[in-house]
Amino acid sequence: MSENNKIISVHKSRNILLKILNGRGFITNDYDGFSINEIHSMYTNKQLDLLLHNPTIDKKVYIKYYLEKTIRPTNIYDMIEDLFNIDAILRKKDDFIIIIKDEPNDTLQKLQRSIYEHDNIFITIINIDRLQFNIQEHCLVPKHRILTESETKEFKQKYNITDDRNIPDISRFEPISQVLGIRPGEIFEIERSSKTAITSKYYRICSQ
Template identity: 25%
Template sequence: MSSMEDETANLFRIRRTAMQMLKDRGYLVEDFEINMTKSEFTEKYGENMRRSDLVFNKSKQNDTSDQIYIFFTEEQKVAVEKIRTIINRMKSENVFRAILVVQQNLTPYARTSVREISSKFHVEVFQDAELLVNIKEHVLVPEHQVLTSEEKKILLEQYTLKETQLPRIQITDPIARYYGLKHGQVVKIIRLSETAGRYVTYRYVV
């Protein structure tokens, strides 16, 4: 297999994981977009596709004004100029969330730039290698459900708890990153149990 074929195969898998991830976050993603075959992918984007051809945006199922962009960067190492270009595009389209799929880590200045604009523009960064396989489909990863604010309130009242008394999950945890969890959210974790059938726990995002 040539290096070009390798790159196409990798981008096919990365794009599919990104689509699955957005659907699991509640964005409008059609099944055919996730189930696209590699040959359909190649036919749509061409054999000599550029990473930038794969850029797309999606809207939330319950709020079409809440959009997110997925950017695939061409640069081996993304510098601050690229971050500015992306932010300008988001600003012009009133989109305030984005996922940046990069080949290598951002430069230090680019990382600083992402932090500086984080109060208005929320930009998540994933390296290619993190999206080649969907972590959620791993046999050892239990089902996760992100609670709404109302569901969180009911849970805490039901057990007379403060949120900080719940077990914790780090915001940097791979599964927390997959779901785009924010500080203060609560996630319900459902594990299969031979004795109880289902074993439910909750985690507070810190």
């Protein structure tokens, strides 16, 4: 990919991600409206990182662009050390998104699982190509919403669910799961409309 095409790709991915995160309640004002030339300058100076805050739930998300080289586990551990320990920018309840140039392989997915299981740090690694369109606006993707803790409790009581294994699951690595930041154990409410304009709801629990 030429540098010009790469800048266009970064610009588009950034705008789409900001729109999705804004829909999730994160304040995006400081990062909206940047031109391609401004993004080019930020890319050159390695200033593409974003830090957003959702004041309603007091949650932050940090977005890191890592496009120059193939990302390796040591790179991810270094980022975690900086963001969660040395600089203490993020807490364990916050989200960390890394945008890379390739599709994450099995090694990276296993690493994400391991870090979440052992350190309770939630990392999402996304191929930049998947952010060239907004998956929420695709005609074949129904509306997904993460249930709150109280809604989850009500849902389980309503359907008499005592074992999460009785709930159909969705992987945390599904494209819609990645952009909406659902964590293992949380539940999606999914609205699907039929040809008769009847909307039905169904539920999926996020798995590792």
